[in-house]
Amino acid sequence: MGRYTARRLLQLVPVFLGTTFLVYFLVWGISDDPFAGKCGQRACSPAYIAEMTERYNLDDPLVVQYLKYLGALLTGDFGQTFSGTEVSTLIADAYPITIKLALVAVAIEAVIGIAAGVLTGLRGRGFVDNLVLVSTLVLIALPVFVTGLVLRQVLGVELGWIRPSVPGDPTIGQLLVPGLVLGALSMAYIARLTRTSLMENRRADFVRTAVAKGLTRRRVVGVHMLRNSLIPVVTFLGYDVGALMGGAILTEGVFNIRGIGGLVFRGIQQQDIATVVGIVALLVIVFLLANLVVDLLYAVLDPRIRYD
Amino acid sequence: MTAMDEHLLEVDDLRVEFGRGRGTASVLNGVSCHVDEGETLAVLGESGSGKSVTAQTIMGILDTPPGRITGGAVRFRGEELLGADEERRRLLRGESMAMIFQDALSALNPVYSVGFQIAEQFRFRRGMSRRDAMVRAAEMLDLVRIPNAKQRVKEYPHQFSGGMRQRAMIAMALALDPELLIADEPATALDVTVQAQIMELLDELRRERGTGLVLITHDLGVVAEVADRIAVMYAGRIVEHADAATLYARPGHPYTRGLMDSVPRVDDAGVGGAGAVLRPIPGLPPSLSAIPHGCPFHPRCAYAQDVCTDEVPPLREVGAPDHRAACHFAEQFVAEGPDRPATQDVVSG
Amino acid sequence: MTDTAPALRARGAEPDEAAAVDESAGRGGLWVDGWAQLRRRPLFWIASTLILVLLVMALWPSLFTSVDPRVADLALSGADPSPDAVLGRDLQGRDIYARAIHGAAPTLTVGLLASLGTVLVGAMAGLVAGYRGSWVDGLVSRVGEVFAGLPFILGGIVILTTFNQPGRIVGEVRIVTQVVLTIVVLSWPLAMRIMRAAALEISQQDYVKAARALGAGPLRIVGRHILPNTLAPVLVFATIQFGVFIGAEAALSFLGIGLRDPVVSWGVMISEAQERVADIPQALFFPAAFLVVAVLAFVMLGDAVRDAFDPRGR
Numbered sequence: 001m002g003r004y005t006a007r008r009l010l011q012l013v014p015v016f017l018g019t020t021f022l023v024y025f026l027v028w029g030i031s032d033d034p035f036a037g038k039c040g041q042r043a044c045s046p047a048y049i050a051e052m053t054e055r056y057n058l059d060d061p062l063v064v065q066y067l068k069y070l071g072a073l074l075t076g077d078f079g080q081t082f083s084g085t086e087v088s089t090l091i092a093d094a095y096p097i098t099i100k101l102a103l104v105a106v107a108i109e110a111v112i113g114i115a116a117g118v119l120t121g122l123r124g125r126g127f128v129d130n131l132v133l134v135s136t137l138v139l140i141a142l143p144v145f146v147t148g149l150v151l152r153q154v155l156g157v158e159l160g161w162i163r164p165s166v167p168g169d170p171t172i173g174q175l176l177v178p179g180l181v182l183g184a185l186s187m188a189y190i191a192r193l194t195r196t197s198l199m200e201n202r203r204a205d206f207v208r209t210a211v212a213k214g215l216t217r218r219r220v221v222g223v224h225m226l227r228n229s230l231i232p233v234v235t236f237l238g239y240d241v242g243a244l245m246g247g248a249i250l251t252e253g254v255f256n257i258r259g260i261g262g263l264v265f266r267g268i269q270q271q272d273i274a275t276v277v278g279i280v281a282l283l284v285i286v287f288l289l290a291n292l293v294v295d296l297l298y299a300v301l302d303p304r305i306r307y308d
Numbered sequence: 309m310t311a312m313d314e315h316l317l318e319v320d321d322l323r324v325e326f327g328r329g330r331g332t333a334s335v336l337n338g339v340s341c342h343v344d345e346g347e348t349l350a351v352l353g354e355s356g357s358g359k360s361v362t363a364q365t366i367m368g369i370l371d372t373p374p375g376r377i378t379g380g381a382v383r384f385r386g387e388e389l390l391g392a393d394e395e396r397r398r399l400l401r402g403e404s405m406a407m408i409f410q411d412a413l414s415a416l417n418p419v420y421s422v423g424f425q426i427a428e429q430f431r432f433r434r435g436m437s438r439r440d441a442m443v444r445a446a447e448m449l450d451l452v453r454i455p456n457a458k459q460r461v462k463e464y465p466h467q468f469s470g471g472m473r474q475r476a477m478i479a480m481a482l483a484l485d486p487e488l489l490i491a492d493e494p495a496t497a498l499d500v501t502v503q504a505q506i507m508e509l510l511d512e513l514r515r516e517r518g519t520g521l522v523l524i525t526h527d528l529g530v531v532a533e534v535a536d537r538i539a540v541m542y543a544g545r546i547v548e549h550a551d552a553a554t555l556y557a558r559p560g561h562p563y564t565r566g567l568m569d570s571v572p573r574v575d576d577a578g579v580g581g582a583g584a585v586l587r588p589i590p591g592l593p594p595s596l597s598a599i600p601h602g603c604p605f606h607p608r609c610a611y612a613q614d615v616c617t618d619e620v621p622p623l624r625e626v627g628a629p630d631h632r633a634a635c636h637f638a639e640q641f642v643a644e645g646p647d648r649p650a651t652q653d654v655v656s657g
Numbered sequence: 658m659t660d661t662a663p664a665l666r667a668r669g670a671e672p673d674e675a676a677a678v679d680e681s682a683g684r685g686g687l688w689v690d691g692w693a694q695l696r697r698r699p700l701f702w703i704a705s706t707l708i709l710v711l712l713v714m715a716l717w718p719s720l721f722t723s724v725d726p727r728v729a730d731l732a733l734s735g736a737d738p739s740p741d742a743v744l745g746r747d748l749q750g751r752d753i754y755a756r757a758i759h760g761a762a763p764t765l766t767v768g769l770l771a772s773l774g775t776v777l778v779g780a781m782a783g784l785v786a787g788y789r790g791s792w793v794d795g796l797v798s799r800v801g802e803v804f805a806g807l808p809f810i811l812g813g814i815v816i817l818t819t820f821n822q823p824g825r826i827v828g829e830v831r832i833v834t835q836v837v838l839t840i841v842v843l844s845w846p847l848a849m850r851i852m853r854a855a856a857l858e859i860s861q862q863d864y865v866k867a868a869r870a871l872g873a874g875p876l877r878i879v880g881r882h883i884l885p886n887t888l889a890p891v892l893v894f895a896t897i898q899f900g901v902f903i904g905a906e907a908a909l910s911f912l913g914i915g916l917r918d919p920v921v922s923w924g925v926m927i928s929e930a931q932e933r934v935a936d937i938p939q940a941l942f943f944p945a946a947f948l949v950v951a952v953l954a955f956v957m958l959g960d961a962v963r964d965a966f967d968p969r970g971r
Contacts, residue, residue, distance in 0.1 A: 206416055213428065249912075
């Protein structure tokens with residue numbers, strides 16, 4: 001296990017470098033004039049250009065620029081925006097909100113998705129099964145921004161149940177609807193995964209053995225069927241935590257949540273290299289580490305999986 | 309309450325179907341048999357003959373649907389089980405009757421330790437604490453001669469070898485000391501030497517504990533050594549039933565003869581000798597949704613006559629007491645004995 | 658004595674009782690069975706019909722409407738549905754129904770090209786990685802992770818804003834190509850993983866080892882054994898992704914970085930409608946409905962196909 005973890009961590013290094021360099025190159029390297037539009041209508045003053053060139057090492061070749069940036073990043077220095085704000089401050093303000101939103105989303109999708117999946121997986125074919133199947137199809141087909149816009153309009157503007165625009169430091173309650181919107185797609189997948197997994201295990205030999213041992217139905221289902229069936233579901237949830245923390249841009253945009261999504265969106269539009277690459281680096285690390293944790297968790301949940 | 313002449317287990321005219329409508333398969337077509345305490349009944353037959361379904365129906369673990377019990381009775385110590393409520397059946401399972409499955413790897417839950425799965429029964433049927441139950445589980449593993457039982461009790465099924473897994477399966481079945489043990493192909497998936505060890509272990513435990521054993525197998529070699537009585541199944545029916553010695557000496561059904569002929573035997577193992585030729589039964593077992601009219605075996609039978617295509621032969625006494633066969637010409641076969649050269653011409657002709 | 662045993666074992670080799678019933682399921686059998694399964698599913702027919710209607714809409718929009726989707730009449734801005742414009746008019750007074758009909762073609766084009774591209778690039782990469790193994794596999798997998806590590810929307814924003822500064826006016830063909838390429842670049846690792854897993858699994862099968870032992874070359878093994886066996890999962894993937902990519906195009910357009918005026922797509926319409934959604938809800942609602950139905954149709958079709966060809970989920 002230790003060696004496996006070490007090897008996986010080593011594998012993360014090239015992926016991390018590749019992703020950050022790719023983004024660095026796209027945001028910085030391709031544009032002809034990095035200062036176009038930076039200073040409003042006028043061209044930037046030579047002093048400003050000189051200062052920025054110094055700050056971002058623009059005289060160096062792109063790779064050297066990148067490496068210098070990376071070196072600073074590894075010491076925890078995310079750099080500054082064009083206007084001189086520390087990027088780390090921006091991230092520290094925005095990221096907790098995004099994490100909160102992602103966790104609310106995962107909690108909602110886990111509770112509702114697993115409940116729906118168990119309900120249909122145990123009952124088998126019938127009205128409830130069809131209802132859940134059709135609902136999951138619709139959820140999968142609904143784009144996040146459409147659900148978001150409609151819910152914001154109906155619940156927020158027309159019914160007035162929620163605030164259409166989430167305040168700067170939102171409570172869990174204020175994030176419930178955005179969380180539902182963000183988690184809706186995964187909720188559908190979880191319901192289906194749980195259902196399929198239960199259906200497969202329902203006829204498994206070891207379930208039959210458990211029945212033949214004279215265990216109560218409750219124990220057969222709760223201990224022998226559910227535990228086995230939920231292993232893939234738990235791993236999916238784990239991956240999703242990693243994915244949602246980086247995938248909340250649309251939801252944050254619709255509900256005007258001041259999270260990492262809005263930050264990066266503005267950063268890209270203003271070509272604010274330090275913000276964009278810093279956030280991408282952070283998101284990629286979180287995503288990759290989440291995947292690693294899930295893989296390790298998988299070995300804990302299923303003793304057959306051995307990493308060495 | 310329990311009369312003296314009651315059997316430990318009695319199956320009477322059991323009928324089971326799978327599916328509905330035109331695709332209905334008649335899996336069991338009137339199966340009757342019984343087992344007494346301390347006795348081994350071997351149920352012998354090819355794949356698809358209904359052996360496993362019989363076992364599952366007795367245990368009450370048949371999947372319904374697709375299965376459907378359409379008639380007959382299963383009595384345990386005189387108590388009718390098919391009509392009994394599910395809670396009563398559950399209490400009998402494990403406590404009074406237990407089952408050993410063919411493939412221990414898939415029959416044991418992969419995510420729990422072997423000990424946990426044995427201990428479950430002590431915890432939930434005997435009310436033991438988790439720790440005491442694990443100690444008892446280790447004792448059970450010791451009983452089935454798993455070395456280092458105390459350590460291995462914490463291991464997972466995939467960490468056991470095939471033979472060890474099957475032993476653990478046996479330990480699990482015997483945990484609550486049931487009176488009836490149903491072993492569904494307990495050794496089929498194992499190496500030959502391990503097979504013999506498992507069968508020996510089962511036989512020994514049965515003798516020690518006075519358990520009635522139903523041994524389901526397709527393997528004549530296994531049956532010969534341990535069975536008191538043998539029931540041969542074909543297409544959901546018992547086609548012959550006798551004590552082991554009689555069956556081997558004077559099989560009354562051509563199918564039984566066929567099974568014997570398709571297995572090499574020690575006494576004709578002369579290398580290259582004429583007797584070493586195996587004679588497999590021609591053809592395949594019938595589809596259970598289209599069982600042939602008349603005797604279900606007639607399409608594969610070298611001796612089939614007109615009567616065989618018209619009439620289903622009943623299972624009736626032929627000669628020796630308790631020797632029953634379902635063949636129109638059973639008496640002739642019994643008289644003839646398993647004298648193979650005499651039948652060879654007919655079979656190949 | 659000992660030589661009796663192997664024979665006994667050989668006779669017992671038939672695995673279980675049910676398997677004896679049907680032995681005729683070869684590869685041809687799989688496709689025939691799958692089609693037979695498919696034909697009996699109402700979901701399949703509903704999805705196919707919807708897709709057919711959408712295709713006709715994309716190819717011959719004039720069958721559905723004769724109104725020019727670009728004609729704006731500011732005097733009619735935000736008009737409610739009426740016989741004049743069945744679904745009402747948007748902020749600029751354009752006919753929503755006509756625009757939604759004309760939005761089918763760009764949307765479906767992006768979906769089609771993106772899923773074709775993803776499958777081609779991804780499948781090739783996966784095939785090479787899974788079949789060659791060793792360092793090739795390592796390299797392809799790492800490169801895949803680089804692209805998969807970028808969250809889709811984030812990656813899309815970075816790429817598309819880099820090549821088109823916000824507000825710049827770009828040609829129709831150029832922007833469609835850019836959106837398609839962006840989706841392909843960010844999505845090919847998905848198809849790669851499916852293909853790689855399948856290729857790995859199949860090249861471990863005994864019959865492939867046997868073919869290799871008999872001297873079959875890599876092309877033959879890939880062509881005869883691996884491709885036919887991976888076709889079903891890749892097809893299912895492509896169908897479902899078709900729907901997902903339609904949604905992705907809409908999301909990028911919604912952010913203002915995907916398709917844009919003068920191109921009409923449902924995502925563009927939703928994007929334009931979001932500011933004034935309180936006043937002109939129909940401008941948001943109807944294109945959203947078209948979009949959802951289209952995505953739903955492809956997801957349903959993919960679902961039905963998967964269920965028909967993969968009996969485990971039944």
